[in-house]
Amino acid sequence: MKIAKATIHEISMALKKPFRTSLGTVTERRGLVLELHDENGLTGLGEGVAFSEPWYTEETVDTSLLMLKKYLLPALLQEDLHHPEEAERVYATVRGNPMAKAAVDMALWDLHARQARKPLYEIIGGTRKTALAGVAIGSQSIDDLLDQAQEAVREGYSRVKVKIMPGYDLEPLKALREAFPDLSILADANSAYEGKESDLLALDELGLQMIEQPLSQKDLVRHAELQKKLKTPVCLDESIDSYKAAANAIALNSCRVINIKIGRVGGLTEALKIVRLCQDHHIQVWCGGMLEFGISRAHNVALSTLKEFNIPGDLSSSSRYWEEDIATPDVIVKSGEIERFEGYGIGVSLNHKRLQEVTLHSFDIKKH
Ligand SMILES: [Mg+2]
Structure with missing residues (x-):
């Protein structure tokens, strides 16, 4: 090549x-x-x-x-x-x-x-016909959060991820849980709870699917201590910037779930190695998103056709973020799923x- x-x-x-x-x-x-x-x-x-x-x-x-x-x-x-x-x-x-x-x-x-x-999904051994889609909602007023969650549920998404921070956590998540008792709710902290770990213990009764990246990027040890105290699985995002970081996190029991982003871990080669590692250690994986354009989005869809990606990722319709994307065709979510692209390569x-x-x-x- x-x-x-x-x-x-x-x-x-x-x-x-x-x-x-x-x-x-x-x-x-x-x-x-x-x-x-x-x-x-x-x-x-x-x-x-x-x-x-x-x-x-x-x-x-x-x-x-x-x-x-x-x-x-x-x-x-x-x-x-x-x-x-x-x-x-x-x-x-x-x-x-x-x-x-x-x-x-x-x-x-x-x-x-x-x-x-050949399509990329076939080259990497993907067998799922569809990728499971989830939606991420930024921090905002509780009314707006509930409106956006309602819209997502109407569009067929079965998982909603909410960005949380100290002072914006228990109240909005409780409201969301009460409004949608069966929805998979994931809370993403982007490291905001450094020194405020106790705030997270209050979230443990809400039946969250997981709490993503509560503490600082480099702090695998304290993530392990926190995971010991929480029933809710801890998912690492920013901390996992390579295969080695994933191996260290698993060895320390810092998390039960890893969010795999092709960009953050250095590419698809590294992402595939991490998927295999997680499978060996019974760590759940899902595909994260970066508010990306149609090229990276299509790579994510290909990755998410691997059988290990059995919970919804941060994959949503292109039209959720963009008036018009730079790649075609668009990623389209129907009933919470995205059909894999059948064209050669990433198919867009x-x-x-x-x-x-x-x-x-x-x-x-x-x-x-
Ligand atoms: Mg995240």
Whole structure:
């Protein structure tokens, strides 16, 4: 899979509704779309899912852009890989920066599947016909929360994730539980409970599906102590930025669930390794979301066709976030499920007209 040229598009698109978490509000989503062109005119698509500001993890759109431009893509253009898993050689020149690496890794897997004239889900062994969808709702007034949950239930979602923080937890979650006794409710704290672990014990009676990332990203030990005190499963998100981090968390009993995000863990190669590890240790997995565009969304759908992804992920319809996405066809949720894409690779292609409208700048990187 010799790469003849890479094209990066830096884009910015307004969300239909601002999205608030314990650490920041996203109104305008900047991001990176990566095209890897082989010598036979085929193109693999990847997406850089870092946010504009370093509130989620330390990476940003700008740091990803720098890593791709200066290190990862020039190194990739020197290689002649036979399989995406061999890209380790390319990544070895850069420490950390999983989201930048994941953009390359996603595009390599997509290209690999397109070259093999197969859907990506088939290449990775996915057997589910549909991916299970869930919806994430930002922190807001309780009335708005209940309205949005009602809308999600009407649309067929069976799981709702609510962003919580100290002062916005028990009351909204209780109201939600009372209004929807049978709904799977997941509370995502984005590390907001550092030093306020006792607040979380009060949530233990609400029958939550899980509490996601209550404490700081690096603190696996205290997550383990917290999990011991809670009946509710702890799910780790930000803490799991690699296979090694997942192995450490499992060894320490820091969680019972891992949210797998292709971008956060450094790509599909690493994500697949984590899925196998979790299966060996009876740790549940589901696919997380990054308010991403249609490219990463299609990669998530492919990943979620693996049999291990048997609870709903942060996968929702493209139209929930965007007026018009940069990839086509759209991800569409019907009765809480998304049909897998049957086309080659991730099964979606760029909507060039829309891409152009939202592009801040594009440039090529060629082998010299
Ligand atoms: Mg999360």
